[in-house]
Amino acid sequence: MADESKGTKISRRKFVKNSGYVAGGVVGGGLIGSLLGVNFGGTEQTSTAPAQETKFNQALMYFTRQADFNTLGAATERIFPTDDNGPGALELGVPYFIDHQLAGAYGNNDNEYMQGPFYTGTPFQGYQSALKRHEIFMQGIRALDRESEANFNDSFTNLEEEQQDEILQSFEADEVELKGVTSSEFFEMLRTATLAGAYSDPLYGGNDDMEGWKMKEYPGSQMSYINEIEDDDFKEIEPSALNEHL
Amino acid sequence: MVKKLDKVDAVTVGVGWTGGIIAAELAKEGLNVVGLERGSDRDTEDFQMIHDEYRYAVRYGLMQDTSKETLTFRNKPDERALPMRQLGSFLPGEGVGGAGDHWNGQTWRFLPYDFQIKSETDKEYGEDKLSEDYTLQDWGITYDELEPYFYKFEQTAGISGEENPLGAPRENDYPTGPMKSSPILDRFKEAAKNLELHPFQMPSANLSEQYENPDGETINACQYCGFCERFGCEYGAKSSPNVTVIPTAMKTGNFELRTDSNVVEVLHENGKATGVRYVDVKTGEEFEQPADVVVLTSYVLNNTRLLLQSEIGEPYDPETGEGVIGKNYCYQITAGADGYFENEKFNTFMGAGSLGATVDDFNGNNFDHTDLDFIHGGSLSITQTGRRPIESNPIPKDTPKWGKEFKEQSLHYFNRSLSVSAEGASMPHRNNYLSLDENYKDAYGNPLLKLTYDFTEQDRNLHKYLSEKAADILHEMGADIVEENEISEHYDIVPYQTTHNTGGVIMGGDPETSAVNNYSQMWDMDNLFVVGASAFAHNSGYNPTGTLGALAYRAAEGIIKFLDEGGQLVQADKNSQLV
Numbered sequence A: 001m002a003d004e005s006k007g008t009k010i011s012r013r014k015f016v017k018n019s020g021y022v023a024g025g026v027v028g029g030g031l032i033g034s035l036l037g038v039n040f041g042g043t044e045q046t047s048t049a050p051a052q053e054t055k056f057n058q059a060l061m062y063f064t065r066q067a068d069f070n071t072l073g074a075a076t077e078r079i080f081p082t083d084d085n086g087p088g089a090l091e092l093g094v095p096y097f098i099d100h101q102l103a104g105a106y107g108n109n110d111n112e113y114m115q116g117p118f119y120t121g122t123p124f125q126g127y128q129s130a131l132k133r134h135e136i137f138m139q140g141i142r143a144l145d146r147e148s149e150a151n152f153n154d155s156f157t158n159l160e161e162e163q164q165d166e167i168l169q170s171f172e173a174d175e176v177e178l179k180g181v182t183s184s185e186f187f188e189m190l191r192t193a194t195l196a197g198a199y200s201d202p203l204y205g206g207n208d209d210m211e212g213w214k215m216k217e218y219p220g221s222q223m224s225y226i227n228e229i230e231d232d233d234f235k236e237i238e239p240s241a242l243n244e245h246l
Numbered sequence B: 001m002v003k004k005l006d007k008v009d010a011v012t013v014g015v016g017w018t019g020g021i022i023a024a025e026l027a028k029e030g031l032n033v034v035g036l037e038r039g040s041d042r043d044t045e046d047f048q049m050i051h052d053e054y055r056y057a058v059r060y061g062l063m064q065d066t067s068k069e070t071l072t073f074r075n076k077p078d079e080r081a082l083p084m085r086q087l088g089s090f091l092p093g094e095g096v097g098g099a100g101d102h103w104n105g106q107t108w109r110f111l112p113y114d115f116q117i118k119s120e121t122d123k124e125y126g127e128d129k130l131s132e133d134y135t136l137q138d139w140g141i142t143y144d145e146l147e148p149y150f151y152k153f154e155q156t157a158g159i160s161g162e163e164n165p166l167g168a169p170r171e172n173d174y175p176t177g178p179m180k181s182s183p184i185l186d187r188f189k190e191a192a193k194n195l196e197l198h199p200f201q202m203p204s205a206n207l208s209e210q211y212e213n214p215d216g217e218t219i220n221a222c223q224y225c226g227f228c229e230r231f232g233c234e235y236g237a238k239s240s241p242n243v244t245v246i247p248t249a250m251k252t253g254n255f256e257l258r259t260d261s262n263v264v265e266v267l268h269e270n271g272k273a274t275g276v277r278y279v280d281v282k283t284g285e286e287f288e289q290p291a292d293v294v295v296l297t298s299y300v301l302n303n304t305r306l307l308l309q310s311e312i313g314e315p316y317d318p319e320t321g322e323g324v325i326g327k328n329y330c331y332q333i334t335a336g337a338d339g340y341f342e343n344e345k346f347n348t349f350m351g352a353g354s355l356g357a358t359v360d361d362f363n364g365n366n367f368d369h370t371d372l373d374f375i376h377g378g379s380l381s382i383t384q385t386g387r388r389p390i391e392s393n394p395i396p397k398d399t400p401k402w403g404k405e406f407k408e409q410s411l412h413y414f415n416r417s418l419s420v421s422a423e424g425a426s427m428p429h430r431n432n433y434l435s436l437d438e439n440y441k442d443a444y445g446n447p448l449l450k451l452t453y454d455f456t457e458q459d460r461n462l463h464k465y466l467s468e469k470a471a472d473i474l475h476e477m478g479a480d481i482v483e484e485n486e487i488s489e490h491y492d493i494v495p496y497q498t499t500h501n502t503g504g505v506i507m508g509g510d511p512e513t514s515a516v517n518n519y520s521q522m523w524d525m526d527n528l529f530v531v532g533a534s535a536f537a538h539n540s541g542y543n544p545t546g547t548l549g550a551l552a553y554r555a556a557e558g559i560i561k562f563l564d565e566g567g568q569l570v571q572a573d574k575n576s577q578l579v
Ligand SMILES: Cc1cc2nc3c(=O)[nH]c(=O)nc-3n(C[C@H](O)[C@H](O)[C@H](O)COP(=O)(O)OP(=O)(O)OC[C@H]3O[C@@H](n4cnc5c(N)ncnc54)[C@H](O)[C@@H]3O)c2cc1C
Pocket: B013, B014, B015, B016, B017, B018, B019, B036, B037, B038, B039, B091, B092, B093, B094, B095, B096, B097, B098, B099, B100, B102, B103, B104, B105, B106, B107, B108, B229, B230, B261, B262, B263, B264, B297, B298, B299, B300, B302, B353, B499, B500, B531, B532, B533, B543, B544, B545, B546, B548
C-alpha cells in the first residue's frame, strides 16, 4: 500500500522533471543540473527553482573531472531511480556522498588489511584486491564510459535508460574486464555505496532533506520509543537527524 | 629495548566482559591487577552521536581495526588461506569494553545437555549418531555446578527476563522483569502457542527498569531507541563491562587499566608464565609486564593466537587429531525464514538489541532426534532490534537487487516484513580449526591467525530443519509470502552472520583432549588462565555471553584459589568421553 500520498509524490516528480531542480540547491548549469537535463530531457529553468539555501558542501573533494562525476551520477540514478515514491540518487545527493567518501577513510581502505601478497580468492574469501576503493571507483567509472562508447557510440550519460541498464548489467555479470578487480566487485561497491548515500544521515551529504528516510517511512535518529513500543498502530513520525543531538 | 615493569598479582590481556569480570573479582579481593587493552578508552559519554547507521553499523566504527590485525581464512585444509581484509562475517571488538559495548545483550544459559553433550548423545541415540569426523566432547563440568555462576553474571548485568519453560532450571528469578512486549512479539507468541510451542520473552541485558547490581553499579532503563546492536548505549541502559565490572574494579584502587597496549607474547619459563610482552600502539615502545598469574581475556581469536605464538600447549593437527590448541573451532548457523505481509505495517524501526520472543522447542535435546540426521538444534526467535534503512532492504526472492523494481519493493516491505531466525548450534568437526598463518603478518610483525572452516552435513541438515520450523511460525502469523533461508554452498566470510566464534582453547576433563580445566586454568601451565568462549567445546543454540560470563566468574574464583594454594585446581580425568 504505497498509496498514502501518491498524489503529492507524482507532482514532485513532475516538478523535478520540469524545473531541473535538485534538492540541495538551485541548479544553474551545475554538474547535476546538466545531468538532469540530459536524463530527463528537460531544459534548465533556473528561474522557476524555489528559493533554496545554497549548499556549499556540494562540491567535489575527490573527482577531478566533471565527466567522471556525471557518469557516477547517472549510474547511481539507475540503481536508485526517481519514481512515484520520490527522489532518486541524484536528487538525494548520492553522488556527492560517494565523492566525499572516496576522499576519506572509505576510499582509502583505512581500516582494512592491505598487506600483500595478493591472490585471487574463492568467492567465499572476500575482497582480495590490492587496489583501494577510490582506485576501483575511478577505474570502474571510466570503464562505464568506455563500454558505452564501444557499444553505443556515446558517453554513458547520453545513453537511453535501457542502454545504461544494459551496460550496468554487463558489469554486474562480470562481462567487462578491469585491472586488479572484477567488474562485479566494482558494481557491488557502487550499488552498496548508492544505498548508503540514499539512506545515511544527511550529515554525509546524501539523503538530502531526509527524503530517503521519508520514502521508507523511517524516522531516522529518534531518542526513544519507550512510549510507543507497545502500541498497535503504525507510527508515522517526522524524521529527525543527528544534528539535533548536538 | 623491552622495558620491564613492576610485577603485579595478575595481568589480563584485553578488557571486555571476561577481562572486566576477572579484574573486578580479583581487585575486590585486594589483589592488584593490570588490564592491558589494545584499543582506546571509551565510555557512555562517547555515545552521544551513536544513532548513525553508516558510521557504526556499516563502517564498523566500534570494531576491530583490521588494518593492524585480522585473520586469514579458507574453507578447506588444502586451500590457500587469504586475509579477511575487511570485516564481514563477524565483528570482533576493540577498545575498553570490547564487543560488550556493541553487543545486543541477549543473555542465555546453555542447556544442561550442552555440558555433557557427548555422553548424553551416546546414551540416547547410540555412539554412531554422528560420524567420527565430529570431535564432540563433554566439558568436564555439569550445568548444576555452573548454575550459581550463571546467576552471578545475570545479577551483575541485571538481566531482564521471564521463566523459559524449556530452558535450564533456575534457582532464582531474573534480577529484573521482562522487557515490554510489542505487537510484533505478541504476534509471534500467539502463533507459537497455536502451534503448541512454548514462547517466552528473551532474556535481555537492555534493562526493563533501573537497577543497582550487587557491586553498587547502576544500570538505567532501556529506552527502546532502536540503535543497540553494533552501537553503544547513550543511556547506560545496556549492560556492558563499561557500566558494570570496569567501574567496580576501578573503585577498589587495585586495578590499573592500560589502553593502547597490544600484547604480543605470553612470557614463560620452566612451564610457568612469567608475564606478558606488549607494544604501546602509539609509540611503538615495548614493555614486559611480569605477573604471578596471566589471564588471557582477549576473545576466542586472540586467546588462541597468543598461545600458538608463545608456543604454549600442543597445536592441534587435523591429520592426526592430536594436539589441542586451535581445536574444535565452532560458529553458528543462522537459519530462519522471512515473512512478507501485504496489508499490515509494523513499527520495525523501534526496538532494542534484546527485544525478542523465543521458543526452545527445537533446541538442544528438547525434541527427539531418533529419526533426524543431526543432533542439537537452536533457539527460534523473533527480534525487534530496530530496523535500519541502509542495510535493511527486505525484498522477496527474485526481486532485482537494484533499479526501479528494487526501489519499489524495498520501500514497500521495509515495514511490512518480519523474520523468525535461529541461533543454530554448531558441532565441532576435525577439519574446522585455528592455526597460525605462514604468510601474513600483523602490524607488529607477528603471524596472523588462520581459520579453516566450512559448514558440515550436520549444519546443513539442522539449517533446513530450523528454517522449516521458522516458516511454519510465520505462516501461522499470517504472512502472505514466506521464504525459508538457504545455507550458502560453503561458509562465506563476507556477509555478517554472528560474532559467536567459539573454541580453540577448549575446556574438558582430560588434558589429552582439552586445553583448560573447568576453572579455565591451562593444564600445561598452572598460572595461566584462558577465559572466554574459546573454552567452549562446541557451540550451542544460543548467544554465548551468558555462558562465557559464568565461566569467567568461575575462573575468577579459581585464580583467587590458585594464588592462595597454587597447583592444578582440578584433577585430570583420563577417562573422559571423546569420539
Ligand atoms: C554486533 C554484535 C552483537 C552481539 N550480540 C550478542 C548478544 O546479543 N548476546 C550474546 O550473548 N553475545 C553477543 N555478542 C557477542 C559478545 O559481544 C561476546 O560474546 C563478548 O563480548 C565476548 O567477551 P570477551 O571478553 O570474550 O571478548 P571481547 O568483548 O571481544 O573483549 C576482548 C578484548 O580484548 C582486546 N584484545 C584482543 N587482543 C588483544 C591483545 N593482543 N592485546 C590487548 N588487548 C587485546 C580487544 O580489543 C577487546 O577489547 C555480540 C557481538 C557483536 C559484535
